[in-house]
Amino acid sequence: MALSQDHTRFLASLHPYDALPTETLETIAAQCSPMEAATGTALFEHGDTVKTLFIIVSGEIEITDETGAQLSLLGSRNSFGERALTRGGIATRTARTIGDAILIALPADLLFDLIDRFPPVARFFDRGGAARPDRKDLTTLPVDQLMTRGPVTCLPDASIRDAAQLMDARHISSICIVEPAGFRGIVTVRDINGKVVARGADPSAPVSTIMTADPLTLPPHALGTDVLHMMMERSIGHVPIVEAGRLVGIVTQTDLTRFQAMSSADLVGRIARARDAAAMAKVTADIPQLLAQLVGSGNRHEVVTRLITDIADTATRRLLALAEETLGAPPVPYLWLACGSQGRQEQTGVSDQDNCLILSDDATPPDMAYFEALARFVCDGLDTCGYFYCPGDMMATNPRWCQPISVWKGYFAKWIAKPDPEAQMLASVMFDLRPIGGTESLFADLQAETLANAAKNSIFTAHMISNSLKHQPPLGLLRGLATIRSGENRNHLDLKHNGVVPIVDLGRVYALQGRLTAANTRARLEAARAAGVLSATGGADLLDAYDLIATTRLEHQAQQVKDGKAPDNFLDPSRLSDFERSHLRDAFVVVKTMQASVGSGKGMLG
Known part of the structure; x- marks a missing residue:
């Protein structure tokens, strides 16, 4: 019926x-x-x-x-x-x-x-992307993922001069003409050059006298190829995007060129050829736009964060090479490692730096001056590139985190033997270590020994589990979502500390319990399920929850980039549909359930 x-x-x-x-x-x-x-x-x-x-x-x-x-x-x-x-x-x-x-x-x-x-x-x-792993290109990318939202506009009776000055101030090549009744037309730099400069039209005349009225437009659900074909066939460089008579965006040849040319490989190549941190910073400034493009192209969240992290890895290695060119060859072998989100290969559009140096035990006190200078060169360079200094000073510039391998082994042995709050915090950070540049063999024995010793110490494991429960999903009463109560992010969800971090913490515990060497959170969850640390059902639930929360976070950041804002982790839940809020809450419930299971000592969800 x-x-x-x-x-x-x-x-x-x-x-x-x-x-x-x-x-x-x-x-x-x-x-x-x-x-x-x-x-x-x-x-x-x-x-x-x-x-x-x-x-x-x-x-x-x-x-x-x-x-x-x-x-x-x-x-x-x-x-x-x-x-x-x-x-x-x-x-x-x-x-x-x-x-x-x-x-x-x-x-x-x-x-x-x-x-x-x-x-x-x-x-x-398909918010997690599981059903559609294929990467979109212009043949499948909808225009609303490609267009510039909120294009610059003016009224029909604005003067040509005012319109031209607005275009100049915004560094744009066109301006759209709108009125309360809807979209009217478009004026481009070519119109001003041809009709005003070349033919002498009065700059004080209304801009409507030189605009292209009722130009060719496309709806938001059109495809990128529709834009490309229209531009090629009609020899135009700007396509307004109109829905129900209302201007919602514009696509230019620059947008198409940026989409087709920009890739993580392009940024990696440019960084690898950069001669200093300032040149690298010009490349890393494109990361937010790349993130928006990768998300809009339908890539899974772990693919996006891996590609974004690859750029940070390349920047770090390039800075290490430049440091050695400046300071000379290192006196003893060393290894630069990343921890935090870079260590887990989970960087997004918002990242600071977390790193450390492991030195050969052959290092002497006079050698430390070289590595202090190297650490300062690299950390300062990363800060220039937008990877800001760690607020907790978890960086190689801190002498505590620039030490010979024997000292590092002592650190881990002490943290495991006496897991006080600081030890739990430091161990949590250091379990995410990943080699970036240098002699990787310095890390192999340290990682294996630490995992074995930690897994055997039930008291340490219990403390790590307790530490993993400090970040709680944002679940409120009456099936609602608990938002931040005060401050500039009031009534928003923190998709980092209350969203992905609880799952990151769980993944670290599962890796410890299973002596798993992976640092990436999703890889840890998959390995834990394969090793029996997580049941098949519990692992599938947690992976789905992680995919949804991490994807929501990236989509939020990508939307901010498209809106001309700096990306952050604070989402206004009122911008979600009922369906999206319901499923996001379901994902948080799964995380809460898994936390309760780990906290009760069961270790897995049956």
Whole structure:
């Protein structure tokens, strides 16, 4: 039975269906079915084959795991079942009504067709990227991921001179003409050169007298190739992006060139050829734009952070080489290591530096002056490049973190034997160490010995577990999200300290328990599941939660870059749809459940 008009209007009010053309909504309405479910009805149970996406019109649905523990309670305007549909149709949850409910049943085949045809639907149901690992190019990239949002505009009666001065001040090659009724036209530098400079038009005349009225435009759901083909066919360099008569963005030849030319490999190559930190800083300034492009191209979060981290690694190695050119050859072998997000290969658009130096035991007191100078050269250079000094002074410039290998072994032995709060903190940071440049053999024995000794010490392990529970997911009362209560980020979620950090901490504990050498969080979770430290179900849940939270964080930063803002980790949850908030909360519930499991000593979720 097809949907009624009321149900169709309800569906049209929900994202992502509100982004679909009217004719597509009519097709959906014809293929979907309304259904009523009495109290206690199981829509599907763990292990069932699911062939439908359920959308809640009214009532509540309880989602539980295979043990019966409640994971979430969904209300009107939420949907469920897409997890099973994107995992071969087999449910890993149970969905049961709490009270009578009215639902819309959307067939799996129809959902997959919508995902394939409409980018907003694809992004909505594939936020972790698991179903779409392929990297997008201009043939698949939607224009709304390519365009510059909030283009510079003026009114039709503004003077040509005022428009030209605005373009000059903003260093742009076009200005869009708008009025309350909507988009009117566009003026480019070529228009001003040809019509004012060459032909003598009066600069004080209204800009509307030289604009291209009703120019060619495209909607946000068009593809990058649509823009490229239009530019090539019509010999134009600017394409306004218009939706329902309203200007929402613009794509220029510069945008296309930047998208096609910019890559992590390009930045790595330019850094490797740089002659000083100032030249490198000009390259690293492009990292936010690269991040936005990588996210917009559909790359998975661990791919984006790995590519971003590769740039920091290259910058560090280049600075080490420049330091040796300046200071001369090192007196003894050394190894530069990164810790923190660089060590885990998880850097985003917001990163400081965390690093240290391990020296050969052949180092003498006079040799230390060389390594102090090398550390200062590299850390100062990284700061110039935008990798700011560590607030906690966890850097090789701190004499404590520039020591021979025997001293480092003593550090770890002491931290493991006496795990006081400082030792827990330092051990947590140092367990993320990763060699960057120098003699890597200096680290091999240290890592193996430390993991073995730490894993054997149950007291140290218990303290590490306790330390891992200090960062809690932002879960509030009544199925809400707990936001920051005061300060400049009031009413925002901290997607770093309350989002990814709790999972990073869990990954570190699992690596310790399993004596796993991986530093990357996702690699640790996968290795822990393979080693039996995590159960198959618990590992899958935590990986999914991590993917969603980390992807949300990157999408937030990418959007800030597109909006001309510096990226940060603070998300206003009111900008999320009901669906997105619900699933983000589900992810936080999984993290909280895993923390409780580790904290109780069980070590894994069954």
